[in-house]
Amino acid sequence: MRLCLGGAEFWQHLGRDIRAARDYVYIQTLSFEGDAAGLGLAEALLACEAPRRRIVADAVTKYLINDRFIGLPRARRDPALQREVAATGEMCDRLERGGVPVRFTWPVGRRFHRLIARNHKKLIAIDDRIAYLGGINFSDHNFAWHDFMVRIESPGIAAFLRENFEHTWRGHDRAAAAEICGDEIVIGEGRGNAGLRDAVSRALDRASERIIVQCPYVSEPFWSALGRAHRRGVHVTVMMPEEHNRAVMKWGTLDASRREGFEILMLPGPMTHAKVMRIDDALVLGSANFDYVSFRIQPEVILITRAPDLVREVGERVLEPDLARCREPARERRQRWRERLGGVAMRALEPLSGWVRERRPGPIPLATWRDGLGPPGPGQR
Numbered sequence: 001m002r003l004c005l006g007g008a009e010f011w012q013h014l015g016r017d018i019r020a021a022r023d024y025v026y027i028q029t030l031s032f033e034g035d036a037a038g039l040g041l042a043e044a045l046l047a048c049e050a051p052r053r054r055i056v057a058d059a060v061t062k063y064l065i066n067d068r069f070i071g072l073p074r075a076r077r078d079p080a081l082q083r084e085v086a087a088t089g090e091m092c093d094r095l096e097r098g099g100v101p102v103r104f105t106w107p108v109g110r111r112f113h114r115l116i117a118r119n120h121k122k123l124i125a126i127d128d129r130i131a132y133l134g135g136i137n138f139s140d141h142n143f144a145w146h147d148f149m150v151r152i153e154s155p156g157i158a159a160f161l162r163e164n165f166e167h168t169w170r171g172h173d174r175a176a177a178a179e180i181c182g183d184e185i186v187i188g189e190g191r192g193n194a195g196l197r198d199a200v201s202r203a204l205d206r207a208s209e210r211i212i213v214q215c216p217y218v219s220e221p222f223w224s225a226l227g228r229a230h231r232r233g234v235h236v237t238v239m240m241p242e243e244h245n246r247a248v249m250k251w252g253t254l255d256a257s258r259r260e261g262f263e264i265l266m267l268p269g270p271m272t273h274a275k276v277m278r279i280d281d282a283l284v285l286g287s288a289n290f291d292y293v294s295f296r297i298q299p300e301v302i303l304i305t306r307a308p309d310l311v312r313e314v315g316e317r318v319l320e321p322d323l324a325r326c327r328e329p330a331r332e333r334r335q336r337w338r339e340r341l342g343g344v345a346m347r348a349l350e351p352l353s354g355w356v357r358e359r360r361p362g363p364i365p366l367a368t369w370r371d372g373l374g375p376p377g378p379g380q381r
Contacts, residue, residue: 001150001151001152001153001305001307001309001310002150002151002152002310002313003148003150003151003310003313003314003317003318004132004134004148004149004150004151005148005317005318006143006146006147006148007037007136007142007143007144007145007147008143010132010134010136010143010148010149011037011040011143013151014044014124014132014149014151015040015044017126017130017151018044018045018048018126019044019047019048021048021049021050021126021127022049022050022127023050023051023052023127023128024050024051024052024053024054024125024126024127024162025045025048025050025052025053025054025124025125025126025127026052026054026056026124026125026126026161026162026165026166027041027045027054027055027056027123027124028055028056028057028119028121028122028123028124028165028168029055029056029057029058029122029137029138030057030058030060030061030118030119030120030121030122030137030287031057031058031060031061031064031137031138031139031142032055032057032061032088032102032137032138032139033061033065033066033084033088033138033139033140034084034085034086034087034088034089034090034091035066035084035087035139035140036140036143037138037139037140037142037143038088038091038138038139039087039091041055041138042091042094042095042100045095045098045100046094046095046098046100050127053099053100054100054101054102054103054165054169055095055100055101055102055103056102056103056104056105056119056165056168056169056366057102057103057104057105058104058105058106058118058119058120059104059105059106059107059108059119059367060108060115060118061088061104062104062369063108065081065084065085065088066081066084066139066140066141067141067245068081070082070085088369089369092368092369093369096368102368102369103169103366103367103368104366104367104368104369104371105119105168105171105173105366105367106118106119106190106299107367116293116297117190117293117297117298118298119168119173119190119298119299120287120288120294120298120299120300121168121187121287121299121300121301122134122135122136122137122149122286122287122301123161123164123165123287123301124161125158125159125161125162125165126158127158128155128158128159128162129153129155129158130151130152130153130158131151131152131154131157131158131161132149132150132151132152133149133150133152133161133285133286133287133301133303134147134148134149134150134275134285134286134287135147135148135149135273135274135275135286135287136148136149136273142273144270145270145271145272145273146241146267146269146270146271146272146273146274147272147273147274148274148276148318150285150303150310152303154180154181154183156178156180156181157180157183157185160176160178160180160185161185161301163176164176164187164301168299169366170366171366173189173190173299174187174189175187175188175189175191175193175195175196177195177199182305182306182307183303183304183305183306183307184199184303184304184305185301185302185303185304186199186301186302186304187299187300187301188288188295188298188299188300188301189299190297190298190299190300191297192296193294193295193296193297193298193300196288196294196295196300196302197221197295197296199302199304200277200284200290200295200302200304201221201225203277203279203282203284203304204225204226204229204279206279206280206282207229207234207279207280208234208280209234209235209280210234210235210278210279210280211226211229211234211235211236211237211277211278211279211280212237212239212277212278212319212323213226213236213237213238213239213276213277213278213290214238214239214240214267214272214274214275214276214277214318214319214322215238215239215240215274215275215276215277215289215290216240216241216244216245216246216249216271216272216273216289217246217249217289217290217291217293217294218238218240218249218253218256218289218290218291219249219252219253219256219290219291219292219293219346220291220292220346220347221292221295222290222291223253223256223259223260224260226238226260226262227256227259227260227261227262229262230260230261230262231261235263236262236263237262237263237264237265237323238253238257238262238263238264238265239264239265239266239267239272239322239323239326240253240264240265240266240267240272241266241267241271241272242266242267242268242269242327243268243269243270243271244271245271247342248342248345248346249291249342249346250342251338251339251341251342251343252339252342252343252345252346252347253342254329254339254342255339255340255342255343256343258339259343264329265323265326265327265328265329266326266327266328266329267322267325267326268325268326268327269325272322274318275287275288275289275290276314276318276319277290278311278314278315278319281306281308281311282304282305282306282311283303283304283305283306283307283310283311283314284302284303284304285302285303285305285314286300286301286302286303287300287301287302288300288301288302
């Protein structure tokens with residue numbers, strides 16, 4: 001297992017692996033956009049000699065480009081954004097013509113009522129030999145965030161992810177779990193994700209000394225779980241981005257830290273999108289945020305590992321440097337109302353996850369870029 005820290009390092013390894021592929025390259029991502037990151041992947045796949053090359057992206061790419069809703073009036077008046085929308089469609093068309101089918105899954109619904117429920121998995125399987133897991137999507141702004149992927153040379157894990165990808169390709173997201181060479185890999189299908197929650201809960205219950213969490217989005221059931229660990233004497237620290245793209249999550253977690261007693265630190269600089277939890281000598285990492293959205297209503301994949309080299313590398317290159325540059329949050333009286341409001345909002349929104357899950361269909365047919373998954377946005381031909 002090898003840490004690929006940041007988009008450039010991730011692409012350095014993935015580009016080489018795609019060029020060497022001889023059987024298949026399967027890629028699942030949340031965002032796949034027609035910018036340098038997405039176009040680089042497209043060019044690499046078109047040049048690849050493997051006979052089976054496929055991409056699954058979430059349907060949100062058809063509505064949200066560069067973190068902006070492309071159908072809003074202001075977005076429609078942005079020529080650069082509209083060029084990227086058109087480039088995304090052209091990129092998908094070119095891939096289809098070149099024998100690399102691209103499919104979009106998990107429609108948002110005609111009234112966007114399932115927008116919160118995304119197929120959030122990020123996984124890559126190549127030749128039943130190499131796998132990647134982590135949080136990086138194929139978009140420039142995500143490549144620029146503080147994030148990572150883990151490159152895994154393991155026939156067992158690569159085959160496990162390939163099989164899950166093939167189910168998703170057919171529109172049947174499935175829960176799955178396996179222990180491979182001492183590592184636990186768990187996939188939630190987005191309908192309750194009980195297996196996902198149970199696996200992380202067991203890991204947290206085993207904590208005896210130290211828990212370090214770095215994740216932009218944290219909520220229940222983890223606020224309470226981290227509080228219980230703190231009360232039994234475990235040193236618990238949560239790192240979140242100071243400049244957060246979802247402020248309600250930041251304020252809600254600050255409020256929870258007051259109530260539950262765990263330590264919270266703010267990371268300055270670019271948005272951190274990393275999703276990792278170190279529990280004593282184990283790591284929990286993958287596509288899932290530590291919140292009720294990921295652990296109840298979204299398909300996700302996580303890896304729980306004690307691989308000493310990876311544990312050391314994540315510590316030395318991610319957690320320890322980030323702890324050193326963190327600062328304590330301002331606890332000004334005037335911002336207390338924001339924290340309370342954030343906590344109330346997050347607790348009030350939690351039941352919505354159950355409502356969305358219960359109204360999700362079963363098998364979901366995949367669509368191409370041209371197929372409508374809801375109200376068409378500009379650039380969708």
